[in-house]
Amino acid sequence: MSGYKRDWKGNEKRRDGPKPPPKQNLVQNQYTPMFETIRAELDEHHDRRERIVKISRDITALSKKIIFSLQRVRKIDPTLPKNIQSEIDTRLSEIAKLLAALAPEVQGINRHRYARSLMCLEELAEALTFAHYLRTQTLIGPADLNLVVQDLTRQGAAPSASEDTVMTDDGPTPAPAPAPAPAPDSAPDSAPAPASASSLPAVVDLTQEDYLYGVFDLTGEMMRFATTSTALSGTMGMAAGAGAGAEGNEEPRTIVADMHELGSFFEMLPVGAGNKFQWNKKLDVTRQSVRKVERLGYDRTIRGSERPKGWVPDLSGVGDVEEEE
Amino acid sequence: MAPPMIDPALFDQLRASIEEDTAVRKELEQIVDELNQDVSFTQGILSKIHSTPRSKYPTLLPQIEQGIQKEISSIARLSSFASKYPYYKYNHRYARTLQDAISTLLLTAWLGSPSFSPTPNVPGHLLTLEDVGRVLQAPVNLKSGRDDDVFHVTIEDYLLGLISVVDDLSRLAMNSVTLGDAALAVQISSFIKDLHAGFQILNLKNDILRKRVDSIKYAVKKAEDIVYDLSLRNLIPKKEGEAGGAERTEETA
Structure with a gap:
């Protein structure tokens, strides 16, 4: 009766505080060894997923930064403004290192096992397709994009020294070589893997979903790009290169046309069976982006001539100022 | 003149592969449907244990085993089809059914099934993951690296x-x-x-x-x-x- 201490409310106080529950190894029975094996396996799986998620988050953040940098570009041109290009290169070399760390975790059977933790690849695809578009005004194909990502992985695995080669791929070259295109992802990567097995066998592969959803998001970036460049320069960031006279009878091709093409492209594709819900959501956003760019095109046709020509706040090309028209 | 925005070949290529994906899913669905029927049939007979005294198990268990044999042959079909594709790409389509099949097998064996338990007609033996793989003729617990990316029973x-x-x-x-x-x-x-x-x-x-x-x-x-x-x-x-x-x-x- 009197042996208990009481707290201020009058409740009995436990003498020695709560005992730590002696959980593990308390019960040993014939199934314990089996469950211990299973525990080891599950831990391995969870740890790997954790590592992947961490890397994935970092890659996503870096990809987003690349996209922000790219949004500071004002016109489509084979060579990006120097300061932007160098920002992107820095980010890409960081991504390359992360990809190299990621690669061994997502080989073979694990590629799809952890697919849901690899959303970063979508984001990366978005950044890379956007960069490609700004340089060439074309859509890069999945096979070529996959090669870019594989190259990045290899560069990240190689002991630095190769930063200057990052993303110097074709500037004005037309949407490149359809030759590797028909091959599905598996063929090109399985060949080099054993060949260079000594130092860098593993590369990260994009799946078709990564590519397609990345391109879905690309339409949003194109919309944003068109909007800002129209607002700031009144030109919708047209391709200034290609030698076609700036105010020739017919301008090369507008973003409006590109957006229309992408829009129809996605409308015509059969709905990806994997995740109809997500697909339709993305398609909806794409439709809206197309509408917005249409509107821009209209505005510019109607009122474009009324815009005062003059000061153009082209923040991008601080280093290399080029005049438009 | 600038190249086209989208390489014309790209569309056909993507469409073809999406269509293939859809076709795979359809075929898979059929196989899983069959397996599903086998599983629910087996679960049905298995539910008789709740009303069967243990003395009658020797007649009941062989009936259940017939159901499990059907499951095994359906799983063999599933295995050979699913092994053609990355396992984790489609496994969520049938994981649930497969788990149900495994549970019928584990329970039947535990009850003392003559064909699946080393202790016929004496309940109490739990099959391990490896045992399950042996009965289903499928590899188990495949991991990355050198393992093939084929159908298997996961932990x-x-x-x-x-x-x-x-x-x-x-x-x-x-x-x-x-x-x-x-x-x-x-x-x-x-x-x-x-x-x-x-x-x-x-x-x-x-x-x-x-x-x-x-x-x-x-x-x-x-x-x-x-x-x-x-x-x-x-x-x-x-x-x-x-x-x-x-x-x-x-x-x-």
């Missing part, structure tokens, strides 16, 4: 199947008492407790496995309550595992 499949067994057994514990077989109830209770202790060893993340594992404690409680009821009334047979319910069978009679 998760095994554990989730096992959890269903626990649930079913806790029901059987009750019904076996009704059928006058107190010994079986006692045996089930200790089996479930052992498994529960085993599951406690695992470090679980917040996923489906965790959720299902959490349900085991209810099965433990259910089985313990039954044992408590039995011991309160002094109904627990002195020697376990033989001719159950030695003391009293008049409860149902």
Whole structure:
């Protein structure tokens, strides 16, 4: 009766505080060894997923930064403004290192096992397709994009020294070589893997979903790009290169046309069976982006001539100022 | 002039591969449907254990085994089809069904199935993951690296199947008492407790496995309550595992 201490409310106080529950190894029975094996396996799986998620988050953040940098570009041109290009290169070399760390975790059977933790690849695809578009005004194909990502992985695995080669791929070259295109992802990567097995066998592969959803998001970036460049320069960031006279009878091709093409492209594709819900959501956003760019095109046709020509706040090309028209 | 925005070949290529993906899913769905039928048929016969006294098991178990044989041949079809594609790309389409099939197999073997248990007609043997793989003629627990990316039984499949067994057994514990077989109830209770202790060893993340594992404690409680009821009334047979319910069978009679 009197042996208990009481707290201020009058409740009995436990003498020695709560005992730590002696959980593990308390019960040993014939199934314990089996469950211990299973525990080891599950831990391995969870740890790997954790590592992947961490890397994935970092890659996503870096990809987003690349996209922000790219949004500071004002016109489509084979060579990006120097300061932007160098920002992107820095980010890409960081991504390359992360990809190299990621690669061994997502080989073979694990590629799809952890697919849901690899959303970063979508984001990366978005950044890379956007960069490609700004340089060439074309859509890069999945096979070529996959090669870019594989190259990045290899560069990240190689002991630095190769930063200057990052993303110097074709500037004005037309949407490149359809030759590797028909091959599905598996063929090109399985060949080099054993060949260079000594130092860098593993590369990260994009799946078709990564590519397609990345391109879905690309339409949003194109919309944003068109909007800002129209607002700031009144030109919708047209391709200034290609030698076609700036105010020739017919301008090369507008973003409006590109957006229309992408829009129809996605409308015509059969709905990806994997995740109809997500697909339709993305398609909806794409439709809206197309509408917005249409509107821009209209505005510019109607009122474009009324815009005062003059000061153009082209923040991008601080280093290399080029005049438009 | 600038190249076209989209390479014309790209569209056809993408469409072809999306269509192929859809076709794969359709075919897979058919195979899984068949497996599903086999599984629910087997589950149906298996549910008879709740109304069959243990003395009749030798006639019941072979019937259940027939159902399981069907499952095995459906799984073989599934295996050869699914192995053509990355396993984890499509496995969520059939994982649930596969787990159900595994649980019928585990339960049948535990009950003393002559073909699947090393102790025919004596309940209490749990097949391991490797045993399951042997019966289903599929590899188990494939991991990265050198393992092929083919159809296999994962640890998760095994554990989730096992959890269903626990649930079913806790029901059987009750019904076996009704059928006058107190010994079986006692045996089930200790089996479930052992498994529960085993599951406690695992470090679980917040996923489906965790959720299902959490349900085991209810099965433990259910089985313990039954044992408590039995011991309160002094109904627990002195020697376990033989001719159950030695003391009293008049409860149902």
